[in-house]
Amino acid sequence: MVTIRYLVAIATIISAQSVLSADKVKLDVYYESQCPDCYNFFVNQLRPVSKQLFNYMETNLVPYGNAHTIRDGDKVSFKCQHGVTECLLNKIHACALARVQGTNLKRVLLASCLFDHYKTPKIAGKLCSPKFGLKWNEILSCATGSEGIELEDKYGNETNSLNPPHTFVPTVAINKNRGDDNFQNEIANHLKSVICKTLAEAKITPDACNQ
Numbered sequence: 599m600v601t602i603r604y605l606v607a608i609a610t611i612i613s614a615q616s617v618l619s620a621d622k623v624k625l626d627v628y629y630e631s632q633c634p635d636c637y638n639f640f641v642n643q644l645r646p647v648s649k650q651l652f653n654y655m656e657t658n659l660v661p662y663g664n665a666h667t668i669r670d671g672d673k674v675s676f677k678c679q680h681g682v683t684e685c686l687l688n689k690i691h692a693c694a695l696a697r698v699q700g701t702n703l704k705r706v707l708l709a710s711c712l713f714d715h716y717k718t719p720k721i722a723g724k725l726c727s728p729k730f731g732l733k734w735n736e737i738l739s740c741a742t743g744s745e746g747i748e749l750e751d752k753y754g755n756e757t758n759s760l761n762p763p764h765t766f767v768p769t770v771a772i773n774k775n776r777g778d779d780n781f782q783n784e785i786a787n788h789l790k791s792v793i794c795k796t797l798a799e800a801k802i803t804p805d806a807c808n809q
């Protein structure tokens with residue numbers, strides 16, 4: 599009897615979780631590490647909204663933005679909008695995100711922490727890594743080595759496959775929909791209301807949406 603009750607409880611938890619993951623709003627965030635608009639988005643929108651609504655959001659972070667990938671035979675390198683320090687910080691994002699364990703929220707908090715110090719990539723990496731269980735020396739050697747190139751190449755391919763191409767950063771897709779410039783503007787300035795509206799269309803009404 600105890601066993602059956604236990605199994606029923608487990609089954610209930612599993613089904614509740616799968617319903618929930620199907621009912622999450624999916625965000626794809628295309629950004630680069632040193633653009634001021636990206637800083638504003640992470641610090642003033644994505645981080646606070648994710649803290650409130652993490653049970654209802656599934657966020658994919660793509661740190662590449664307006665960079666360019668240069669292929670010379672087997673050699674791959676990058677040219678970044680804000681120069682070589684941005685290329686380094688993009689790779690620090692990529693390497694840290696590739697290693698961090700845990701939830702989607704943790705990934706958003708990690709990237710946001712890097713934005714808190716975005717003008718100084720190495721200080722950002724050094725301060726944020728230990729807060730998320732990461733070793734800074736490992737992140738730095740990834741970011742300055744072949745693994746960082748490989749990860750950024752992948753993010754570059756993901757960004758460059760956008761159709762139509764993005765024209766500014768950050769660019770955000772909500773359930774794979776980027777909409778028009780007005781929609782992007784609304785996401786950039788009123789993310790919570792966009793998420794809550796999207797959830798309401800699926801008849802999901804979290805308490806946080808009424809606050």
Ligand SMILES: *[C@@H]1O[C@H](CO)[C@@H](O)[C@H](O)[C@H]1NC(C)=O
Nearest residue numbers: 748749750751752753754755
């Ligand atoms: C990115 O795309 C290029 C060109 O299609 C391909 O050669 C390369 O292997 C891709 N990189 C990764 C990491 O998938």
